[in-house]
Amino acid sequence: MSSIGEPDVTLVDLIDRLLGGGVVVVGDITLAAADVDLVYVGLRALVSSVATAEEKGVLPELGSSL
């Protein structure tokens, strides 16, 4: 994933895909549902901040967003 997309947007899409996509072949996914919910709480804030950040001309710091 290097040819299209801006880095912050790309991280949101990556999380969506790795944690919410892909084929489910086993019953037990080690990442508990609660963990995923936590990730998505952060993600919601991030998605809404993309537009805001563009308006302000800054992009959010992502290092600790997970």
Add this chain to the structure above:
Amino acid sequence: MIEICAITAEPPPPLPESDNLHAVCSAGLVALCTPADEQPLTPSVLWSREEMLEKLMEQCDLLPVRYGSRVEDDAAVARVLAERQGQLAEALERVRGAVEVAVRVLETDTAPSTTEPPASGTDYLRSKTRHAKVATDVHEALGRLARASTQQAGRAGSELLRAAYLVDRGAVGSFVERVAELQKAKPQLRLLCTGPWPPYSFTSG
């Protein structure tokens, strides 16, 4: 415990040693697995998984497996492959030669409907309908260039469309050009396009 990262068809692709991957073959399918570890989930952990899958994707068509899919040992992996052979082979066939491109459409803050609250319930509904139509227009225009597409509910209020498109590898360039054209034609929107990704959103029928 081992973690299943991806599934492909036999023969297994060459595996780079640095990724600590091994292949388990059964029923004409190959599961690419890595030893399970207990790393905390960080962006760089997720990115290394993604990079590994992208390198593999250059060698073969594959189905990415949901992150965190762990089983006891190779024998358990082989059982999974045998039990789901039909479904997995069908999914692999569906994504053959294609990649996933993600598109999100946000309404920009300059659009009148977000700077002023709707004057009435009717105005609110009218604006909702207009947004739904904009999202549908973009989705349909891009869907025509894709082998398949999926749409999820927008997450934030300003997110009008969150979609994924399964695009032939050779058609990614023209797909991205179409996104750029749509962006130009609709300055009130922000079209966010990322990819090409492994086909995460097209692994089940």
